[in-house]
């Protein structure tokens with residue numbers, strides 16, 4: 171049941187995109203997201219659409235996985251669209267009772283919807299094609315300059331990778347404890363809010379206990395292997411750019427230039 | 436027939452990259468009062484199968500009958516089914532949550548909506564049955580030893596007074612003494628209260644000693660479903676799927692191969708001893724010149 175949440179989960183197949191360096195994917199995602207907010211006219215979106223669908227095709231991940239992430243933010247998406255649609259001042263094209271839809275509103279709402287959708291899909295591609303470990307490795311490497319100004323980059327990356335690693339474990343644990351309590355007649359569904367909150371106690375207490383136990387075990391295991399922070403630590407699989415990674419950077423630059431040029435037209 | 440499983444299939448994560456068929460066309464019948472052992476290699480689908488028996492998981496296809504009624508029929512009360520089929524999960528001590536032991540064991544019967552006196556009577560009985568001393572009743576469950584926690588957790592299910600008790604590897608991670616004690620207590624419950632017991636285990640020795648029937652699972656399929664001695668006859672096939680017959684079976688088979696005309700059906704050490712003595716005696720009769 172709970173395991174079905176796939177938002178941000180890795181999809182294990184082999185493709186050109188999967189094999190790219192995580193740093194390239196992070197940078198490309200950033201560029202793509204920025205480009206989405208640069209557009210002011212329609213032609214820009216054509217470029218973004220072409221780019222996005224090209225990547226989807228290359229990644230070989232089934233399209234419905236990308237869309238799955240959208241379900242989680244559907245409500246947010248709808249609220250944004252509705253607000254933009256009704257509350258943007260401009261030339262009215264449709265009036266009924268107190269509802270007024272303007273030319274401007276329609277355009278902004280449409281753009282906003284496309285922007286948010288592409289934003290989610292774009293970042294899902296990154297998480298679907300990159301393992302969490304790789305992702306944090308990439309982040310750590312990209313943020314390295316910040317350690318000059320005393321940002322604890324390694325620690326942040328380590329915390330992130332541990333947190334990411336623990337999400338599926340805790341979900342599984344939740345599932346297991348929930349089942350065990352249901353087998354003892356627990357009821358997590360019916361009742362009013364107070365009863366529902368109360369019924370969560372038999373789930374949350376064991377879950378916290380197990381989370382602490384696991385954290386403790388992990389700390390112990392790390393110490394037993396002489397972990398002592400990032401200073402002088404080398405990697406088993408250091409990130410090294412391959413030919414494809416440079417091509418990807420070049421493609422990104424081309425995309426960015428194309429977008430800027432199109433905006434000027 | 437108490438429980439009857441008909442053509443049950445189960446697929447995890449259907450339609451995703453992680454699709455696995457954990458159960459393949461399972462057919463199974465369980466009678467009132469039986470003591471059954473389920474054995475299988477890691478990942479063979481044992482846990483998945485037993486979670487179907489109390490309705491925690493719903494078969495992808497196929498049906499399950501409890502007491503003659505189809506449990507997937509609309510309007511069938513799953514809550515009632517779960518009070519009749521008690522399921523103790525692997526590492527059940529991880530589900531303890533109350534401030535003291537007694538309250539934790541009361542959780543199950545309380546959920547059944549029983550009056551307070553009845554709840555407390557059942558909790559006391561259950562704790563006594565698993566051998567937890569009354570002195571410990573108001574201790575925090577988190578202050579107990581591993582073996583004690585395990586017993587309290589088992590009592591938590593027993594307190595619902597189920598007709599069928601299913602235990603998923605109740606002895607995992609215990610020392611030999613703790614293992615024997617728990618198995619003895621389960622076996623006693625079976626004898627005295629006549630409840631049907633289904634025991635999932637990795638250890639053939641444990642299972643051979645207590646159960647009437649063994650179900651061997653292999654990669655989601657039911658491989659054998661027979662009395663222990665019948666199943667252990669296939670010890671060579673069992674080895675191929677990563678299992679093994681009890682050591683006694685090997686000794687008896689080797690003895691028979693080498694020199695001694697023993698009956699290889701013995702499944703426990705006691706039976707084997709009898710068999711060997713009998714065979715030796717017969718031999719000394721046939722060979723009067725022997726010392």
Ligand SMILES: Nc1ncnc2c1ncn2[C@@H]1O[C@H](COP(=O)(O)OP(=O)(O)OP(=O)(O)O)[C@@H](O)[C@H]1O
Nearest residue numbers: 447448455457475476477478479480481482483484
């Ligand atoms: N929640 C799940 N999601 C996806 N696949 C699962 C899940 N739980 C189990 N499986 C898969 O289903 C198969 C059967 O698992 P199951 O837990 O029933 O095995 P088991 O016989 O109980 O093993 P063990 O002896 O290790 O407890 C395995 O291949 C396992 O990988």
Ligand SMILES: [Mg+2]
Nearest residue numbers: 481482525603
């Ligand atoms: Mg199991």
